[in-house]
Amino acid sequence: MAKSLHSKLTRRERQIVDILYRRRRATAAQVMEDMVGDVSYSTVRTQLRVLEEKGHVRHDAEGLRYVYSPKVPRSTARRSALTHLVDTFFDGSTEKVVAALLGSDGGQVSDDELARIADMVAKAQDEGEQ
Amino acid sequence: MAKSLHSKLTRRERQIVDILYRRRRATAAQVMEDMVGDVSYSTVRTQLRVLEEKGHVRHDAEGLRYVYSPKVPRSTARRSALTHLVDTFFDGSTEKVVAALLGSDGGQVSDDELARIADMVAKAQDEGEQ
DNA sequence: GCAGATGTGTTATAAAAATAGCATATGGCT
DNA sequence: AGCCATATGCTATTTTTATAACACATCTGC
Structure with a gap:
């Protein structure tokens, strides 16, 4: 059985990716809006970057800003x-x-x-x- | 909306609790068997104890050994x-x-x-x- | 009644995750 | 042109997680 993609993510990462799945695509600011509890913008961006490094997320540069989306369909x-x-x-x-x-x-x-x-x-x- | 119970668990914790949900109840040894990758018995026990402290899991002392089960129905x-x-x-x-x-x-x-x-x-x- | 397998209690430590600050760039508006 | 809001790039630090060793207890079969 193929192991779930799930299991490799940390709690926050999972939370963020879930937000991306709900929205399909979102900027760091949008992700931050949807986060429970208050997390700094900076933190969210860092997480998104890490997620990207790990290959779970990608971004399209739209004009200036980055729009993130999950890499797994x-x-x-x-x-x-x-x-x-x-x-x-x-x-x-x-x-x-x-x-x-x-x-x-x-x-x-x-x-x-x-x-x-x-x-x-x-x-x-x-x-x-x- | 009530926030999911989900989100408070770490990766390993989630994995362990899921095993408990699948089995309904299990000893540390049984949980270890079901873990992907190899983790020491000691590690699993520690996690179970932490989970219990956090209130996610409980145990019944059956004879000598502990049988764990999720606290949330x-x-x-x-x-x-x-x-x-x-x-x-x-x-x-x-x-x-x-x-x-x-x-x-x-x-x-x-x-x-x-x-x-x-x-x-x-x-x-x-x-x-x- | 003792040896070995199987448990639990406690504590230590390395690794990873979560958080955020500071510097810098861009775009729009007056 | 200059300013402000909004972005990204990079880096540092604290907190939490994950892991496991060591010591002691109990049951089981010989």
Whole structure:
């Protein structure tokens, strides 16, 4: 099994990369905005640079400023994270994840809801993955 | 939004706690077995102790030895992790996660498969969550 | 009842991570 | 042209993490 990309990042690094995945791309200033707790701009920049050195992140120089983005494609990271989560918390059971996703109120899944699943899945598939 | 429990753990700590979630409960020796790379028994024990001090893990003294388990209920950690993953990689879209789970071969979802989802969900719900 | 395997308690230390300061460059605005 | 806000480049330092050694306790089989 391919080891998750995950595991090589430190706490802060993970936090930053996650922000980049959410935003797709962001400047140091934007990343800083999204950080919990207060971290100096300088610190964030340093982390981004280190992340780049380690090969986890890249930047495009846009005019003057750097716009950072994760080097690993979102779809790849996604699958990796999903696999890890399913293994760790759901005994490798896809069904259990689906159940957890749908039963977020802790309640039962009605027939109507099942019908909705079909629609959701079909729709998501149509959208095509970036 | 409640911040994920996740974020407070270091890399190794996260790795260890994940092992505990997979196994539900484990001795230091068992945790060591599951660790990637080789880490000494002593190291693992130290980490477990630190995790316990920090309140992430607890142990039951069973006869002589300690059996460790995560302090945060699996179901809670689960939901938290799932939420974080959905937000980070799936734009908060439950549908997209379901699609990713089902389309693991990158292919389309057939009607048969949709029928299977219904079964899976119903089954998972029956099992009831621990 | 003793030797060896398997545990725990405690403490030390090297390595890595997190944080941030200072110097300098650029772009826009008046 | 000069100033200010916003950037980057480089470097230093503190804090945290990760690792493991050593000492002592308990159980097990002979």
